[in-house]
Amino acid sequence: MSLIDVKNLSKEYRNGEVVTPVLRGLNFAIQKGEFAAIMGPSGSGKSTLMHILGFLDTLSSGQYIFDGRDVSTLSEDELAEMRSCSVGFVFQSFNLLPRTTVLDNAILPLMYTKDKRPEWSAKAKAALESVGLGHRLHHMSDQLSGGEKQRVAIARALINKPELIFADEPTGNLDSKSGLQVMKIFQDLNAQGHTVILVTHEKYTAEHAQRILRLKDGALVGDEKVRDRQLADGNGELRK
Amino acid sequence: MNKTIFQLAITALRRQKTRAILTMVAISIGIAAVVVMSAAGKGLEKMVISELDVFGPNTIEIEVKVPSVKKTSSENAMGLSTGITITTLKDRDIDSVRQHPNIEYANGSVMGQESVSYGGQIKKVVLMGHGWEQALIDDVKFASGRFFTKEEEESLNSVAVLGNAVKQKMFGDDEAIGKTIYVKGKPFKVVGVMAKRGAAFFFDIDNMVTLPTKTMQKKLLGINYVMYIMAKMKDRTQAKQTAVELTEIIRANHGITDPDKDDFAVNTMEEAKAILKTIIGALTLLLIALVCISLVVGGVGIMNIMYVSVAERKFEIGLRKSVGARRQDILWQFLDEAVILTTGGGVLGIVLGALLAFVIYIVAISYGFKWSYILPFSSILLSLGFSAFIGILFGVYPAKKAASLNPIEALRRE
Ligand SMILES: Nc1ncnc2c1ncn2[C@@H]1O[C@H](COP(=O)(O)OP(=O)(O)OP(=O)(O)O)[C@@H](O)[C@H]1O
Numbered sequence: 001m002s003l004i005d006v007k008n009l010s011k012e013y014r015n016g017e018v019v020t021p022v023l024r025g026l027n028f029a030i031q032k033g034e035f036a037a038i039m040g041p042s043g044s045g046k047s048t049l050m051h052i053l054g055f056l057d058t059l060s061s062g063q064y065i066f067d068g069r070d071v072s073t074l075s076e077d078e079l080a081e082m083r084s085c086s087v088g089f090v091f092q093s094f095n096l097l098p099r100t101t102v103l104d105n106a107i108l109p110l111m112y113t114k115d116k117r118p119e120w121s122a123k124a125k126a127a128l129e130s131v132g133l134g135h136r137l138h139h140m141s142d143q144l145s146g147g148e149k150q151r152v153a154i155a156r157a158l159i160n161k162p163e164l165i166f167a168d169e170p171t172g173n174l175d176s177k178s179g180l181q182v183m184k185i186f187q188d189l190n191a192q193g194h195t196v197i198l199v200t201h202e203k204y205t206a207e208h209a210q211r212i213l214r215l216k217d218g219a220l221v222g223d224e225k226v227r228d229r230q231l232a233d234g235n236g237e238l239r240k
Numbered sequence: 241m242n243k244t245i246f247q248l249a250i251t252a253l254r255r256q257k258t259r260a261i262l263t264m265v266a267i268s269i270g271i272a273a274v275v276v277m278s279a280a281g282k283g284l285e286k287m288v289i290s291e292l293d294v295f296g297p298n299t300i301e302i303e304v305k306v307p308s309v310k311k312t313s314s315e316n317a318m319g320l321s322t323g324i325t326i327t328t329l330k331d332r333d334i335d336s337v338r339q340h341p342n343i344e345y346a347n348g349s350v351m352g353q354e355s356v357s358y359g360g361q362i363k364k365v366v367l368m369g370h371g372w373e374q375a376l377i378d379d380v381k382f383a384s385g386r387f388f389t390k391e392e393e394e395s396l397n398s399v400a401v402l403g404n405a406v407k408q409k410m411f412g413d414d415e416a417i418g419k420t421i422y423v424k425g426k427p428f429k430v431v432g433v434m435a436k437r438g439a440a441f442f443f444d445i446d447n448m449v450t451l452p453t454k455t456m457q458k459k460l461l462g463i464n465y466v467m468y469i470m471a472k473m474k475d476r477t478q479a480k481q482t483a484v485e486l487t488e489i490i491r492a493n494h495g496i497t498d499p500d501k502d503d504f505a506v507n508t509m510e511e512a513k514a515i516l517k518t519i520i521g522a523l524t525l526l527l528i529a530l531v532c533i534s535l536v537v538g539g540v541g542i543m544n545i546m547y548v549s550v551a552e553r554k555f556e557i558g559l560r561k562s563v564g565a566r567r568q569d570i571l572w573q574f575l576d577e578a579v580i581l582t583t584g585g586g587v588l589g590i591v592l593g594a595l596l597a598f599v600i601y602i603v604a605i606s607y608g609f610k611w612s613y614i615l616p617f618s619s620i621l622l623s624l625g626f627s628a629f630i631g632i633l634f635g636v637y638p639a640k641k642a643a644s645l646n647p648i649e650a651l652r653r654e
C-alpha cells in the first residue's frame with residue numbers, strides 16, 4: 001500500500017466569479033520511505049500541492065488517500081493529530097512566530113504532543129544544532145537572516161521526527177554549502193526510513209532525491225527516477 | 241485547565257505587552273468605578289441611617305401634613321413651602337399622645353428663624369422650640385448647664401439652650417450659662433450649652449438655639465399650634481399598633497373621618513428608615529447605572545482590543561494549527577489569555593476602587609460625617625463578572641472563528 005495515493009486531485013480558488021484552477025486532475029503515488037522532488041515553474045502549483053498533501057489545505061475534487069485512509073473523511077481532530085505526529089512541514093516563506101526566540105519557535109510543535117515540558121528545550125536545542133543554529137537559540141526570529149530563518153523552519157519541521165517530511169524550497173535561501181548540509185539532513189532522515197518530499201526549482205538539488213515529479217500549469221508532466229543521485233555529506237562537499 | 245497552555249497564554253501576552261496593559265487598564269477602570277460608586281452609596285446609606293439612630297428606634301413622630309398628599313416628607317415640605325400652613329396640631333393632641341399607654345414621653349416642637357444677639361453680635365439662627373421632655377426623648381448631651389425644666393416651660397420662662405457652635409461664635413471660651421441673649425429683641429437667659437454633635441445630615445443642631453415650645457409660641461411666634469410632636473414609646477415592638485392608634489386618636493381630635501383628609505402623619509423611626517433606605521437605594525441605583533455606562537464604554541474598549549488582537553494573530557493561529565494544535569487548544573489559549581487579562585484587570589480595579597473609596601471615607605470622616613467604609617461584595621462580583629464576560633466573549637469568539645479556518649487560510653497574510 002502506498003503512503004500517498006492521489007487520484008484525480010484538483011484544486012481551484014474561487015474569488016467571487018473568478019475561478020482559478022491551480023491543480024488539474026493529478027494522479028500519482030508515493031511509497032513509504034521514498035525521497036521525491038517536485039519541480040516546476042513558478043506558479044505551477046507546487047506549494048498548493050504540498051499544502052494539500054500536508055493536511056494544511058483542502059482539495060476541490062478528487063481523492064487523497066494517506067496510508068489507506070481517505071483524508072476528506074478525517075475529522076478536525078484527526079487532521080490535527082496527523083499534522084502533529086505524522087508530518088513535518090517546511091514552509092517556503094518560513095512562517096516563524098515574530099517577537100519569539102529561535103528556541104521557542106522550534107518548540108512550537110512539541111506543545112501539541114505528549115512530550116513532557118522539561119524535555120522540550122533539549123529536543124529543540126538538538127534540532128537547532130543539527131541545522132547549525134546552536135549559537136542562535138535566544139535570538140528573536142525577526143533578527144535572523146533569510147537562510148537562518150529557513151533553518152529554524154527546518155528544525156521545527158524535524159523536531160517531532162515525523163514519518164513524512166515536506167520541504168518547500170528548503171534550500172532556496174541558502175548558499176550551496178549550507179544547502180548541501182540541509183540536503184544531507186534530509187538524505188540521512190530518508191536513510192532512517194522517513195519519507196521526504198521536497199519542492200525545488202534547482203535540478204541539482206532535485207537530484208538528491210530518488211524521483212522527480214514535474215508540474216506544469218497544475219498538471220503532472222513528468223515522473224522519473226533519478227539515475228545519478230547526488231549524495232551530500234556533512235561537510236557540504238560534493239560526493240558522487 | 242491545561243498548565244502548558246496557560247503558560248503559553250502568558251508568553252503570548254508578554255509578546256503583546258502594550259495590548260495586554262491597555263486591556264487590563266480598561267477593565268480595571270471600569271471595575272474601580274463600580275467599586276467606588278457602590279462603596280460611596282453604602283457609606284452614604286450608613287451615614288443617613290446612623291443620623292436617624294440619634295433619635296432612637298423608640299421614637300414616634302407626628303407631623304403636620306397638607307391633606308391628601310402622600311406621607312413622604314418631601315412632598316409635605318413642598319406643600320408647606322408653597323404657603324399652606326397647617327395649624328391644627330395643638331396641645332390637646334400632645335396630651336392625647338402622652339396619655340396613650342405605650343407612650344412614655346411626648347412633646348410638641350416648633351421651628352423658626354430669628355436673629356439672636358449678645359453683646360453687640362447679631363446672628364440669624366434656626367430656633368427650635370421643644371417641650372421639656374425632649375431631653376428625655378432625644379439623648380441630649382451638655383457641654384455645660386442643663387435643659388429647661390417642666391416648670392420653666394409651663395410658666396413661660398425665657399430660657400435658652402445653645403447649640404455648641406452658636407455658643408462658640410457668641411461667647412468664645414467665656415462662660416455662657418446665666419448670661420442673657422436677645423432673641424427678636426427679647427431677653428432669654430442661657431441655661432445650657434449642648435455638647436458638640438458634629439455635622440448632621442438633616443439639621444445642624446450645633447448651629448441652633450433651643451427654647452421651650454410654649455415660650456416660643458407665645459412670646460416670639462404668637463401661635464398656638466406645633467409643627468410636629470415627638471414621642472418616646474415604652475415598647476417599640478408595638479410601634480405599628482401605636483402609630484395606628486395615635487392616628488385614630490388625632491383624627492378624632494381633628495374631627496376627620498376620611499383618611500384622605502388627614503392633616504397630619506404619624507411616622508415611626510422604622511418607617512422613616514425604610515423610606516430613606518429606599519431613597520438612598522434609588523440614588524445608589526442611579527450611581528450604578530452611571531457606572532454601568534462607563535463599564536459598557538470600557539467593555540467596548542476591551543472588545544476592540546481583543547478583536548483586533550485576534551485578527552492580528554490569525555497568522556499565529558494558522559501556524560499553531562499547522563504544527564498540530566487542535567481547535568480546542570487554540571480556544572483554551574485565547575480563553576486563558578482573556579481570563580488572565582480580566583482577572584488581572586479586575587484585581588487591579590478592585591484594589592484601585594477600594595483605595596479610592598477609602599480616601600473618600602477618610603475625607604468624609606474628617607468633615608465630621610459618620611461615613612462608613614463598606615465594600616459591597618455583590619457589585620464587585622457583578623462588575624468582575626461583566627468584564628470577564630466581555631473579555632472572554634470578544635477574546636474567544638473571534639479566536640474560535642480563526643481556529644476553524646484551515647491552516648493555510650489562516651496563515652495567509654492580508
Ligand atoms: N488564495 C489564492 N487565490 C487565488 N489564487 C491563488 C491563491 N493561492 C495561490 N493561487 C494561485 O495558484 C497558483 C499556484 O500557486 P503556488 O503557490 O502553488 O505556486 P508554486 O508552484 O509554489 O510557485 P513558486 O515556485 O513561485 O513558489 C498561482 O498561480 C497562484 O497565483
Ligand SMILES: [Mg+2]
Pocket residue numbers: 046047048092168
Ligand atoms: Mg511555492
